Amino acid sequence: MTRVKSRGSRDAFLLVRQGGGGPLEARAAQAEARWGLTRRQGQILALVVEGRSNRAIAALLGVGERTVEAHLTAIYERAQVEGRSQLVARLWGL
8 A cells, every 4th residue: 555645635545456467557558558658658657556656666667766757747747637646546547
């Protein structure tokens, strides 16, 4: 279970069951196509939905935290959301 914070909103909690090839990967692929995300942005989207922090994503992908933040900013713009919790809600609402 992961706490999801969004500025100006109450904290929410996200419970994600991890496993390869499941609904999460399918939704991330749909979002990647629908929102015109790059492959890397699609990877970051899936990791965010798994509840991973920017630091954990950066370490896993071998990039800097600022690179992850830049990708997230682009993802937020393309998904027309303002933060992680909205992004997750929008992903599952596709």
